[in-house]
Amino acid sequence: MATPQWLDERQARAWQAYLKLNQELYAALEVQLQRDSGLSGADYTVLVPLSTAAGGVLRTRELGTEIGWDRSRLSHQISRMERRGLVAREECSEDGRGSMVRLTDTGRSAIEGAAPAHAETVRRFFIDRLSKGELDTLTAVFERLLAGMERPGV
Numbered sequence: 001m002a003t004p005q006w007l008d009e010r011q012a013r014a015w016q017a018y019l020k021l022n023q024e025l026y027a028a029l030e031v032q033l034q035r036d037s038g039l040s041g042a043d044y045t046v047l048v049p050l051s052t053a054a055g056g057v058l059r060t061r062e063l064g065t066e067i068g069w070d071r072s073r074l075s076h077q078i079s080r081m082e083r084r085g086l087v088a089r090e091e092c093s094e095d096g097r098g099s100m101v102r103l104t105d106t107g108r109s110a111i112e113g114a115a116p117a118h119a120e121t122v123r124r125f126f127i128d129r130l131s132k133g134e135l136d137t138l139t140a141v142f143e144r145l146l147a148g149m150e151r152p153g154v
Helices: 009-037 041-052 060-067 071-083 105-125 132-147
Strands: 057-059 087-091 099-103
Touching: 009 041, 009 105, 041 057, 041 060, 041 071, 041 087, 041 099, 041 105, 057 060, 060 071, 060 099, 071 087, 099 105
Parallel strands: none
Antiparallel strands: 057 099, 087 099
């Protein structure tokens, strides 16, 4: 087994700042969503791709891939959202083994109502605190890091 290559002080500081920012930003967005719309961050995460999909419907597998969730987590979240009338599950007409998730009228109203305040919160805590150059740099860095990601266990 190779000797671990520990982070130096500069690297550790950058990593810890990123982790703290991620935690604080996520918490601020959760509070805002719950307060202003009654949606959770998980609700919003599911509703966004459905709201932009053709006909407001996606295969369950495609939805899970798009938001990066495993099948179990997505299934539990969809069940909670179904009980509240935000989404509906349907059988896949093309493949009896697959299932579809459809955005309901209630779900569309919820995402359309939540999106403006959510976007304002993202602006206030992230976008507006960066110069155009910093935003371009962060975008390039984040996209490069995402392109190099491998899923655990791969």
